[in-house]
Structures are given as C-alpha cells and as structure tokens.
Amino acid sequence: MKWFLAVLVFASLIFEAKAQKPTTSYPLKNNLTGEPFPVNPSFPGGQKAFYKFLAKNLKWPNQDDVQGRVIISFIVKRDGHLTGFKVERSLGKDIDNEALRVLKRSPEWIPGTKNGKKVSDRYFMPINFTLSE
16 A cells, blocks of 8 residues: 555656646647637837837827827837727827828737748727826
C-alpha cells in the first residue's frame, strides 16, 4: 500500500510539472476549430506610440469650452492604409474635423489577421478632448 501511495504521489508531481511548462505556440489557436484567433489592427509601436503621435499632431480647435470624446471609425486595409473614415460620435464640426485630420496623417497601421491571413478591418478610435489645469 505504501508503495502504491509513493507511486501515486510521484506520478502526480510529474503531471503537475508538465502542466506548468510554458507554451511556445504562437499565435494562440482556437481549441474548437484549430485556427489562429483573429488579431485586431494596431498602430506601429503600440498604444504608447499612438498617444505620442496624437499629442504631437493634435491641435485644439478654437472652442475652448468644449470637452469630451470623439469616436472615429475607419478601415485598416490589408496593406495598412487607412480609409473609410466616419464620425461615429461628434463633439462639433471643428473638433470632429481635427480628429479626422490627425487620423488621416497617421502612418500605415499593422493590419489585422484572421485565420493567419491579413484582412481589412473596421476600427473604432475614441479621441478625448479634455482641458488640463
């Protein structure tokens, strides 16, 4: 009985050690279909780089009292170009136009992927206009 218990403890330690091994398969795959999960489009350099780009290029319109969030949607094409800009949530003509102007100056993005292939994808971008004191 002691021998059986010792084997059982040893076997459970081996299974536990194997279960904690890091997985190295990238991209992650869906367990049901075996296909890679879709990846959303992204700005080159990530979110920090995008916020730097906004801070450098965004100019406050002549409406000092208006604050809030503009939401712009656009399509990131398979080659990374942005097209199909649309104001989804408006704060006024001047602020909307400034958000559109800056996004149209954006460098090419990294396109999204589906099933391991580059695809065109619609992206929604909120841009906050807030005054800091």
